[in-house]
Amino acid sequence: MPVIVQTVLLLILSNLFMTFAWYAHLKDQGGKPLLLAVLASWGIAFFEYLIQVPANRIGFTELSLGQLKILQEIIALAVFVPFAVLYMKQTLSLNYLWAACCLAGAAYFIFKK
Template sequence: MPYAFVLLIIANCFMTLAWYGHLKYLQAAPLWQVILISWGIAFFEYLFMIPATRMLSHQGWAMGQMKITQEVFTLLVFVPFMIYMFKQPFKLDYLWAGLCLLGCVYFVFRSQ
């Protein structure tokens, strides 16, 4: 399972860059180029995400459990990305959002 979590972190790094990196690095590029470059980056996200979800599925995780776990990793990757790459200030609301996600984790895993 920890190996799947490492893959999820790497996948989320690529996806966050694909979704938001163009706002910093490709502002002057035409939209069609931004889309193609983002798709190219997202390809690498799939190289890590698909094996991670297959591993978790083979370990008996339900789809809801995988999705909520994915969202936790998305927030863990996105907040530092936003702070360091885009110089956005940290807000306590991000902490509260993270706590809400932990509540989601509790509810999707409590029936096991």
């Protein structure tokens, strides 16, 4: 499997974990003690790191550090938007589209030879 495909798939999976670690407690544990939310988030984030670190190591064999970072941000937004709309029941706005356009521009420049 090509390095870029491995990297993208692992980053998508790691971002699913991290998005839940960062934001799911806002919906699920709003009335619970902060320490409980922190510990639950750390527990979820542990699995994210088990995927994120290999993704970056694999990706860095063919991508620059800047390319890895922009790729990560694009994937983070691509994972976050469905999470926000479907899980957190947030309203989708045009601002998500404008943010995606900015990231597309960033991707163009960082991957341009």
